[in-house]
Amino acid sequence: MIEVVAGLILDQSDRLLACKRPEGKHLGGKWEFPGGKVEPDESPEAALIRELEEELSITVELLEPLTPVVWDYGRGPIRLHPFVCRIASGTPHPHEHSEIRWCDRVELQALDWAEADVPILAEWLAR
């Protein structure tokens, strides 16, 4: 099982930051919550803070975990650990995504999400 973390980053207007995976990469063109693989001997929380510094140049504060999702795209199972968080410092700049977008509830539902993210978004929208 590959452990992956993802951040549902909130702004002051309760929008979430959606990030588009670059074309040519696995799941290219799909939208995701930013994050990445947890390294050996790393906690999910530490992995998410590290990944968001690397990918977006922001420091986040983790607020709350949502329900992990197990998914297999045909390369072996991943377990995606979502965390609601907010920016503690910095402004997001995409270093590994082709586009990033702050989205309200309606805008979130219009995006073409990576399949493992669909139940996470549904849990968020059901609140």
Ligand SMILES: Nc1nc2c([nH]c(=O)n2[C@H]2C[C@H](O)[C@@H](COP(=O)(O)OP(=O)(O)OP(=O)(O)O)O2)c(=O)[nH]1
């Ligand atoms: N970071 C992130 N990854 C996600 C999400 N949803 C989802 O299915 N994934 C998948 C994509 C990858 O198969 C895996 C880890 O993504 P990653 O971005 O850290 O790894 P990567 O692109 O280097 O993957 P790869 O090239 O090694 O296949 O999790 C998500 O919301 N955020």
